[in-house]
Amino acid sequence: MKVSILGHGIVGKGVWEMLRSNQGYEIRNVLVKKGEKTASFMTESFETVLEDDSDLVIECMGGIDPAFEFTSKCLEAGKSIISSNKALVAAHGIDLMNIARRNGKAFLFSAACGGAIPILQNLCLARRTDEILWAGGILNGTTNYILDSMDRRGMSFEDALAEAKALGYAEFDPTADISGLDTLRKIMLISMVAYDVLPNSDYNIEGIQNVSALDFEVAKELGCTIRLVGKCGLAESGRLYAYVQPVLCDMDSAYSGIRSNINLARYEGKNSGLMSFMGQGAGRYPTASAILRDVTSVADGQKQMLTEKCLVGFPYNNSKECERNYFIRLDASTFASQIGSIPVKKVICEKGGSVFAITEAVTVKAMHDLAAELRRHGAKLFFAEKKED
């Protein structure tokens, strides 16, 4: 197979190395940024790639612009596309699937969710004969590294983030990781593959920007730790729910066992039961290994991971399936003045000027709305779903 690659950064270079050492693949062109051409196999001109005789183009540029323009032009020109770019697929996955179908070409994106973990391709296969009740997990290595470091090594948020950056886990601008947006994009991809729905607004998202050392102190007293989890599934109504939020989990739960920058992707099939996949969620070779599995799948004749039914939809986080008890930390003065609006089940303790409590079961939407309302009035608040399993 003749292959060209868009991008020669962390992932692109890994793909290039792996393809070179695999027989059966000929690399045509590697697109690099202006001024970064340092070898004859590189080109700074996208037109060179567009006009070469490659059958397959692997996009590892990141970002939406010009990745969308380049990938859609390649598909229109009769080249298949494999992408590791979650921002691109979350924004334009349905468009690219439609262009690919129109041109009879492949469009796969395993590496855009879960790094080396084959969650998307497995969901893709399983959903055709099983009912996927829900799917999600720990899908961002940077935030997991920070939370695990705060928990097991007693680090502050700032120190843990600085270390994650130094180790190359966190981007220079880690906002998308910390805010939960990166996890949300992966949930979008999972939802598209498992449910034919891209939940692109009205979702509930809470990252780890509000977690503190004190939260881990109290969590530990409860025999728990904290993880950032994304999830989507089908409510009884048949509508989709999708959200991202911190979770307070028992030390013997599968979530707590996920250390460092490892990812845990799970789904529950009506027939298969709970399936869990753990592995490297990012990094040069793990991500490149997922891209090469897709290359093999294209060689085997697979064309799409999305069905033609895939559409934009609106998640419904206010259903019975989305009722959770929450662990909350709230500054003592807000707690005292707003006690009437907070569905407290049990106060755990008062510590460092904050009250820690467990709420009654409320929907995800109700909790996120309440948090937004309290913060609008200046409250200092952290909340995490209290997992019961």
Add this chain to the structure above:
Amino acid sequence: MKVSILGHGIVGKGVWEMLRSNQGYEIRNVLVKKGEKTASFMTESFETVLEDDSDLVIECMGGIDPAFEFTSKCLEAGKSIISSNKALVAAHGIDLMNIARRNGKAFLFSAACGGAIPILQNLCLARRTDEILWAGGILNGTTNYILDSMDRRGMSFEDALAEAKALGYAEFDPTADISGLDTLRKIMLISMVAYDVLPNSDYNIEGIQNVSALDFEVAKELGCTIRLVGKCGLAESGRLYAYVQPVLCDMDSAYSGIRSNINLARYEGKNSGLMSFMGQGAGRYPTASAILRDVTSVADGQKQMLTEKCLVGFPYNNSKECERNYFIRLDASTFASQIGSIPVKKVICEKGGSVFAITEAVTVKAMHDLAAELRRHGAKLFFAEKKED
């Protein structure tokens, strides 16, 4: 697709139910045992299946005879085969692959290893572009249920086994589970898929028949528990190693987190890193869900999980890659008289007339040979690999 099913037991009935509720599949015949035909879709005659117009036959009979005769005749008659029968595939997988290739038909067997867990198909894909350094895990739900019950609920081996039988996890004759043979067969399948080698003799295998409540008591004092693990991989020489044995693992290892009858299948890819898959390793619907994924793969055009290079080979458990420290329990009198032949690194304690110790690093083969030799002289011995990670 037109499908017939051989067998209507635990798995066969699950497959029948799932296929009936999936559009796109027409069930032709279901072969049942003599005297068990209770509905018109059933037949007691294999010839009826052989002569029907099914494209695909799903074998869920178990056992080797007549399963091998029936599946090879179906392939010769131009029908594809999906099997959940690990004994059959371990004994005749290479034969069936050859017959299938000769006739241009498919032969898949995902459900024969790991139940619902898609370990074989993922290895099948990953090995084509990555180097699989080793593969294996906790692959038998019955023994894991027994070990977990002894550990967490303080049950005796006999009571835990009786409960596993009552819950339908253990067979009426659980010898193949307890002895490690069932795990070994799954390792054989993994090795065939990942390495093109069926290790069919000279392997080292130790089950859980010698584990006692006392072993768990001492393991707990060391902050550990005990699991039964199978593993295969490539030694530096390029030769395959393969074995099954109990493992003493720290409470925060992934193995210890595997509870009840859950399975954990893992592999380490040179590029992907460590990949772990957890899920139901047995049971009607989990196993049927794996068969239905294979049905979908056949519909997509997949023909084989084994390459034509797959051959019988001999594992090599005496290599550097197979050096382990072992946790051993030995009756005090044998320990005293045989001390010269046992590579003791450290004595842990003496308890209930037995000595507990950790050995120096020795190869798997050396430890299994030593155990056989000591038992030949009447020693009461339990041993488990001491995991360092």
